[in-house]
C-alpha cells in the first residue's frame with residue numbers, strides 16, 4: 001500500500017524534538033523524503049538515527065540551523081533540492097516558549113527573541129519554501145505551527161500569544177497570493193501536547209494542569225499533530241487553504257483559561273526567557 005505522501009519532499013523546522021520529530025517519522029512512513037532542520041545538533045542526530053531504525057533509508061537528512069537566520073533557511077531548502085530534487089511541503093514548526101513574566105519586566109531582547117523564532121522564522125520558511133515551489137510550478141503545501149495561545153488570551157504568555165496570533169494571520173493573509181500557484185497554506189494550532197517544550201522540567205505539574213483544561217481523556221501527543229500535518233500536506237486537503245486546524249482535545253472550545261491557572265508557577269512570579277529545546281540556556285530572574 002502506498003503512503004499518503006509517496007514521492008513528496010518535505011522540509012520540517014524544529015524537527016529534532018516533540019511534534020516536529022513525530023511528524024518527521026510519520027512523513028517518512030507515508031513515503032516522503034524529509035529534510036530536518038533544528039538548532040539542536042544532538043537531537044537532530046538522534047532523530048536521524050530513529051528514522052533510519054524505522055527504515056527510512058536515505059530518504060532523510062539533517063541540517064543544523066536557526067530558523068530566524070535567512071541563510072540557514074536558504075540552506076535548508078537548498079538541501080532539499082540538492083538531496084531530493086525538489087520541495088513539496090514546507091512545515092514551519094520550530095518554536096520556543098519565549099518571553100514570560102509581567103510585561104513591565106519583559107526586556108526588548110526577550111520580546112525580539114520570541115518574535116524572531118516564532119514569527120521571523122515562519123516568514124523565512126514561507127519565503128524560501130514558496131520560492132522553490134513556484135519555480136517548480138507544480139504547487140505545494142505550507143504548514144505553520146501556531147497555537148491555541150494565538151487564538152485566545154488565556155493559553156500562554158503575552159509575547160508567545162501575540163507571536164502565535166501573527167502566525168495564524170500570516171497564514172490567512174497569504175492564501176490569495178499563493179492560490180494562483182496552487183500552493184496551499186494552513187496552520188495547526190496545537191493545544192497542550194506532551195513534548196519537552198511543554199514539560200519544561202516540570203512534567204508532573206504541567207500534566208496535571210493539562211488534564212484540567214483538556215476535556216479529552218488522553219493528553220495530546222506529538223503523533224496527534226503529525227496526523228494533522230499529514231492531512232494538511234496530502235491531496236486529501238486539496239481544497240483546504242487559509243485554515244487553522246485546532247488540535248487540542250477540546251481545550252479551546254471549552255475555554256482554556258490556562259494562563260490563569262499557572263499563577264503559582266515560576267512563569268508568573270519571575271521574568272526571563274525560555275529557550276526551549278534548543279540547547280541554549282533558559283534564564284529566570
Ligand SMILES: NC(=O)c1ccc[n+]([C@@H]2O[C@H](COP(=O)([O-])OP(=O)(O)OC[C@H]3O[C@@H](n4cnc5c(N)ncnc54)[C@H](O)[C@@H]3O)[C@@H](O)[C@H]2O)c1
Nearest residue numbers: 014017018019039066067094095147192193195197277278
Ligand atoms: N507542546 C505544546 O503544548 C505546544 C502547544 C502549542 C504550540 N506548540 C508549538 O509547537 C511547535 C513545536 O513545539 P514542541 O512542543 O514540539 O517543542 P519541542 O521543544 O519538543 O520542539 C521544538 C523544536 O524547535 C527547535 N527550535 C527552537 N528554536 C529554533 C530555532 N530558532 N531554529 C531551529 N530550531 C529551533 C528546538 O530545538 C526543538 O527541537 C512550536 O512552534 C511550539 O510553539 C507547542
